[in-house]
Amino acid sequence: MCPDAPVPTRSSSETDPATDDGRTVLGAADISRALRRIAHEILEANKGSDGLVLLGIPSRGVPLARRLAAIITEFEGSEIPVGSLDITMYRDDLRRQPTRAPMPTQIPDSGVDGRTVVLVDDVLYSGRTVRAALDALADHGRPAAVRLAVLVDRGHRELPIRADHVGKNLPTAQTEKVRVRLADFDEADSVTITGGAR
Numbered sequence: 529m530c531p532d533a534p535v536p537t538r539s540s541s542e543t544d545p546a547t548d549d550g551r552t553v554l555g556a557a558d559i560s561r562a563l564r565r566i567a568h569e570i571l572e573a574n575k576g577s578d579g580l581v582l583l584g585i586p587s588r589g590v591p592l593a594r595r596l597a598a599i600i601t602e603f604e605g606s607e608i609p610v611g612s613l614d615i616t617m618y619r620d621d622l623r624r625q626p627t628r629a630p631m632p633t634q635i636p637d638s639g640v641d642g643r644t645v646v647l648v649d650d651v652l653y654s655g656r657t658v659r660a661a662l663d664a665l666a667d668h669g670r671p672a673a674v675r676l677a678v679l680v681d682r683g684h685r686e687l688p689i690r691a692d693h694v695g696k697n698l699p700t701a702q703t704e705k706v707r708v709r710l711a712d713f714d715e716a717d718s719v720t721i722t723g724g725a726r
């Protein structure tokens with residue numbers, strides 16, 4: 529290549545040959561920015577951090593909830609109760625799918641009664657996971673309000689459920705699959721789309 533030629537750069541919306549796993553739509557910096565914006569939105573909607581409880585839906589909703597809690601603590605200086613809410617036994621397809629191993633549910637000592645609970649998940653699609661989470665949550669108390677924060681809303685809802693805080697609205701075909709990777713589980717943070725017609 530001529531030394532003066534511009535160095536080719538790859539935008540975060542192009543195929544990532546390193547993983548050869550579809551189109552990368554969010555990189556680590558995009559995810560970080562999205563989470564910081566969501567943290568601001570949560571604080572604005574709640575008029576501060578009082579009474580907030582963040583519950584991540586396993587698996588990747590849990591590290592996302594922890595990251596959001598840490599960002600809110602950074603902004604406000606106060607610790608935010610954070611935990612996890614497993615939905616396995618509340619799924620509406622239990623009779624159709626092989627049973628999955630339940631994941632941990634950890635409700636913070638504050639409990640959820642009278643609190644504003646923010647459910648956190650990586651992807652919102654049909655809405656059935658969130659429906660199950662609302663049922664699971666009801667077994668732990670009666671929050672004053674329940675909000676939903678997701679990193680990606682890919683559309684195709686099958687239930688009347690919407691997110692209050694969305695990192696990225698991603699129009700997708702139903703044949704596509706959105707995959708969220710987080711350094712907590714995976715090699716690095718990314719969101720990719722695979723499948724579907726190109």
Ligand SMILES: O=P(O)(O)OC[C@H]1O[C@H](OP(=O)(O)OP(=O)(O)O)[C@H](O)[C@@H]1O
Nearest residue numbers: 586587588649651652653654655656657
């Ligand atoms: O809106 P829905 O149609 O319910 O889809 C969204 C859910 O699907 C994925 O979870 P999955 O069941 O694949 O398990 P995982 O979290 O362990 O990846 C994702 O993490 C959401 O929880």
Ligand SMILES: O=c1cc[nH]c(=O)[nH]1
Nearest residue numbers: 651653704705706707
């Ligand atoms: O594409 C999808 C659909 C449901 N859940 C995901 O994580 N990705």
